[in-house]
Amino acid sequence: MASPHARKLACQIVRNQFGELVEKVCHCLVSKGQLFLSEISRLSEMNLSQLRNCLLVLMQHNCIQGFKLANEGASFGPTRYIAIVDHILHRIRFPKFLVGVCEDFGQEAEALVEGLLEHGRLTLEQLIQRCAAQAGKTEAEVETTLKETFASLVRAHYIERCPAPEPLLTLKSQDEQPKKKVSRTASRSRAAILAKIVAETEEHRILSAAAPMEAERFRVPASLAGFSTSSRDVESADIIDDSAGKKRKRDALEMDSNTMNAVDEKEVLWRVNYEECIRRLRHKLCIAQVRSRLDVGAGTIIAAMLEATRSLETKSKQKVSAPLFMDGITQAVRNTPEGRTMTMERIRGALQQMTSESLGFISRAGEGGSFFVVNLQRIIELAQRSEVEGIVLQRYGRESCRIFRLLSMKGHLEQKQISDRALVPLKETWELLFKLLKEEFVELQEISKAPDHAPSKTFYLWRVNLQGVLLHVLDDMYHAAANLGQRLAHELDQEQEILGLLKQLHQSKSSGADGKATHVTLTQAQHEQVKRIRRVATVLENSILKLDDAIMLFHDF
Amino acid sequence: MEDSSSRALIATALNRILDICRGTPEGVSNIALGEQMQDVSLTARAQAINILLQKHQLQVFKHGDTLMYKEQSREEAGRLKGLQPEDLLVYQVIQAAKNDGIWTRDMKRETNLQQPQIAKAIKNLEARKLIKAVQCINNKTKKVYMLAELKPSEKITGGAWYSGQEFDAEFVNVLKEQCLQYVLKEGIVTLEHVANFVRKSGLTKEELHTRNFKQIMDMLVLDAEIEEIISTGTGAFTSIPPDTLCFRPSSNRIPETSAFTNVPCGLCPVLHQCTDDGLISPKTCIYFQEWLKF
Numbered sequence: 001m002a003s004p005h006a007r008k009l010a011c012q013i014v015r016n017q018f019g020e021l022v023e024k025v026c027h028c029l030v031s032k033g034q035l036f037l038s039e040i041s042r043l044s045e046m047n048l049s050q051l052r053n054c055l056l057v058l059m060q061h062n063c064i065q066g067f068k069l070a071n072e073g074a075s076f077g078p079t080r081y082i083a084i085v086d087h088i089l090h091r092i093r094f095p096k097f098l099v100g101v102c103e104d105f106g107q108e109a110e111a112l113v114e115g116l117l118e119h120g121r122l123t124l125e126q127l128i129q130r131c132a133a134q135a136g137k138t139e140a141e142v143e144t145t146l147k148e149t150f151a152s153l154v155r156a157h158y159i160e161r162c163p164a165p166e167p168l169l170t171l172k173s174q175d176e177q178p179k180k181k182v183s184r185t186a187s188r189s190r191a192a193i194l195a196k197i198v199a200e201t202e203e204h205r206i207l208s209a210a211a212p213m214e215a216e217r218f219r220v221p222a223s224l225a226g227f228s229t230s231s232r233d234v235e236s237a238d239i240i241d242d243s244a245g246k247k248r249k250r251d252a253l254e255m256d257s258n259t260m261n262a263v264d265e266k267e268v269l270w271r272v273n274y275e276e277c278i279r280r281l282r283h284k285l286c287i288a289q290v291r292s293r294l295d296v297g298a299g300t301i302i303a304a305m306l307e308a309t310r311s312l313e314t315k316s317k318q319k320v321s322a323p324l325f326m327d328g329i330t331q332a333v334r335n336t337p338e339g340r341t342m343t344m345e346r347i348r349g350a351l352q353q354m355t356s357e358s359l360g361f362i363s364r365a366g367e368g369g370s371f372f373v374v375n376l377q378r379i380i381e382l383a384q385r386s387e388v389e390g391i392v393l394q395r396y397g398r399e400s401c402r403i404f405r406l407l408s409m410k411g412h413l414e415q416k417q418i419s420d421r422a423l424v425p426l427k428e429t430w431e432l433l434f435k436l437l438k439e440e441f442v443e444l445q446e447i448s449k450a451p452d453h454a455p456s457k458t459f460y461l462w463r464v465n466l467q468g469v470l471l472h473v474l475d476d477m478y479h480a481a482a483n484l485g486q487r488l489a490h491e492l493d494q495e496q497e498i499l500g501l502l503k504q505l506h507q508s509k510s511s512g513a514d515g516k517a518t519h520v521t522l523t524q525a526q527h528e529q530v531k532r533i534r535r536v537a538t539v540l541e542n543s544i545l546k547l548d549d550a551i552m553l554f555h556d557f
Numbered sequence: 558m559e560d561s562s563s564r565a566l567i568a569t570a571l572n573r574i575l576d577i578c579r580g581t582p583e584g585v586s587n588i589a590l591g592e593q594m595q596d597v598s599l600t601a602r603a604q605a606i607n608i609l610l611q612k613h614q615l616q617v618f619k620h621g622d623t624l625m626y627k628e629q630s631r632e633e634a635g636r637l638k639g640l641q642p643e644d645l646l647v648y649q650v651i652q653a654a655k656n657d658g659i660w661t662r663d664m665k666r667e668t669n670l671q672q673p674q675i676a677k678a679i680k681n682l683e684a685r686k687l688i689k690a691v692q693c694i695n696n697k698t699k700k701v702y703m704l705a706e707l708k709p710s711e712k713i714t715g716g717a718w719y720s721g722q723e724f725d726a727e728f729v730n731v732l733k734e735q736c737l738q739y740v741l742k743e744g745i746v747t748l749e750h751v752a753n754f755v756r757k758s759g760l761t762k763e764e765l766h767t768r769n770f771k772q773i774m775d776m777l778v779l780d781a782e783i784e785e786i787i788s789t790g791t792g793a794f795t796s797i798p799p800d801t802l803c804f805r806p807s808s809n810r811i812p813e814t815s816a817f818t819n820v821p822c823g824l825c826p827v828l829h830q831c832t833d834d835g836l837i838s839p840k841t842c843i844y845f846q847e848w849l850k851f
Contacts, residue, residue, distance in 0.1 A: 293808050390812035395824055402779045423776045425724035480822030483839040490840045536849050546816035
């Protein structure tokens with residue numbers, strides 16, 4: 001289960017976007033885990049028809065997933081629901097997703113994805129209708145190009161078929177039950193972390209049970225199968241086509257293509273594949289990291305390698321990219337505008353540099369090390385570490401940051417050793433260490449030589465547990481993001497009067513053209529007020545987006 | 558008659574002892590002395606030793622369980638003239654502690670003297686400027702004693718980074734900043750380069766060891782201002798022998814800002830007590846108010 005403040009943030013997002021009733025339902029699911037319809041009804045004290053509508057909204061926007069437990073193939077009991085906190089949190093990232101799509105596939109694709117993000121799930125027909133209406137053209141005018149773009153987005157895994165609404169989940173052994181109880185009571189102990197992981201895998205299990213098979217998930221509708229745009233798309237489509245089962249399905253499709261076409265366009269629901277959007281942002285971050293740590297050339301090579309192997313990535317937190325031969329790399333690099341002029345020697349040199357032990361951005365794989373893979377996880381870890389160090393530096397100053405880095409590099413140290421190596425006087429070292437200890441950035445271990453644990457006969461060893469630090473900084477960031485959101489809501493609430501006036505003013509302006517002008521004017525002070533609230537809103541909104549970049553780095557990458 | 562003959566005997570014994578002691582500057586044990594002077598009677602030997610001890614020409618000390626004798630140098634003998642045996646004992650213990658110094662509590666244990674006796678001896682020795690008291694860096698109230706002419710060890714003074722009792726943060730910072738500027742200017746440097754640069758620059762009169770420079774550089778590495786790299790002897794390292802430890806400006810500095818610390822919550826000391834409707838809440842937060850004041 002997600003951390004406490006992530007859950008709070010998720011509820012806040014749902015309230016802002018779908019209103020209080022939906023939030024109530026979401027809150028139940030987010031705080032209690034999996035629930036039956038009857039249980040939600042009891043907890044939220046809502047009547048069933050309202051509740052059903054709320055669930056439908058959440059389902060439509062991919063925020064919850066239903067499932068049934070099955071025993072030996074037969075289902076039993078009513079449907080259970082769980083909230084997908086990650087999907088809810090993705091909602092603040094939609095603008096970032098759209099930027100990525102626009103860069104890759106242009107504005108038309110952006111409009112398509114935007115439609116899907118806005119409505120959650122749509123059929124191809126609905127989507128085309130929406131886009132046509134927005135562009136102010138008839139459907140027939142835009143249909144062909146839209147379908148083409150749609151097909152390429154599906155092939156690039158940006159759009160996927162929606163998961164099954166109520167998949168069957170085979171019952172796991174009973175020993176899982178007691179563990180789940182822990183997650184509800186304990187908060188920050190080790191047991192809690194363990195329980196969290198268990199619960200997370202459970203969520204993962206449900207989601208993967210619901211998702212269609214890989215081949216089915218990104219199967220282009222039969223009516224669009226004819227569109228083959230760039231060579232890359234064909235390539236990636238070929239890879240998916242590899243499975244024999246897929247071919248059989250296509251044969252079956254062709255038999256009754258007309259009815260199938262109609263079904264595909266009118267009934268199959270599509271949604272944005274968040275995983276692919278996140279993957280793109282993750283790659284972008286890795287490229288930026290390598291570029292700033294080494295040089296533009298190295299960044300170009302990494303970018304080319306990731307681009308060439310992206311369609312082969314299947315997991316959301318892939319540790320390494322798919323292997324590439326030297327030839328593959330040079331070809332990929334030469335295909336990019338920045339890499340066209342790079343010499344063979346330059347590419348070889350940069351690869352050599354990046355495979356060196358101290359950097360390890362790229363490793364060799366395969367027999368004899370003839371393949372190269374990008375060490376995505378290592379690059380991400382370096383970025384995370386540097387982000388945490390920045391936070392320690394800002395919060396506690398240069399000396400504390402030095403001590404933090406020393407401990408995270410050297411492992412266990414005594415305070416005398418820390419004082420000597422960090423060149424901080426012993427007494428000050430104590431103070432800084434205890435401050436860091438209080439905020440859980442460092443850990444203290446006592447090893448006593450005597451049974452009475454007398455301080456004079458005890459070694460005090462300090463260390464940094466980076467994984468733990470990452471987890472709790474992440475929770476603090478969720479907390480901060482939720483606070484920013486709440487403050488924004490509060491500020492807007494405070495200025496409701498003036499904002500209402502402003503609305504009236506706009507209305508009167510637009511209706512003023514029709515000749516029936518109502519007189520609404522703002523005083524100087526009110527103008528100032530409007531200016532202020534606009535600035536406040538911009539600052540808060542931008543801060544949330546920037547903070548979210550760090551949250552993604554710690555959680556999604 | 559007998560008197561003069563015994564006096565002559567003692568005088569020869571005296572010279573013999575001094576000769577033997579001169580032959581073994583690290584000291585000679587009582588047994589070894591006896592073996593080498595079998596022809597001299599025990600009484601004559603004992604008397605000769607007593608005279609030498611009185612004249613401070615001979616020093617007696619314990620090595621393990623055996624008594625050892627050593628010749629006292631002439632100047633030393635002059636300085637110690639007229640001291641009481643207790644004073645001498647204390648002096649020897651202090652001398653043995655060298656520049657690490659010794660605490661009065663430890664003196665008591667080593668000499669088996671009473672506290673007032675030791676205090677008196679210290680007073681006498683200090684009055685004659687033979688020993689001095691030095692403040693210990695680890696413990697502000699603890700005083701240790703050592704011979705007046707010795708320079709206190711780093712264990713006592715805290716090393717190059719301490720001036721008097723205090724850690725000289727100013728000095729360390731200036732030195733660190735200068736070293737950093739030097740690395741940034743030069744690109745790749747060795748420890749030796751840095752040491753030469755600082756010595757030439759006249760930044761400090763303090764005699765700094767290579768060890769001290771290493772400390773400074775290590776600190777800069779920990780601050781992620783510079784990074785360590787091993788010379789390959791080629792390319793940029795042509796002027797540096799291969800496998801030498803070098804430093805260069807870091808390509809990966811610690812970020813000066815972060816999205817988290819740019820918002821008030823990232824620096825907030827009471828974030829963990831902050832709740833939606835509690836005493837501390839984002840709605841009433843003064844940090845937010847300050848931040849959003851335009």
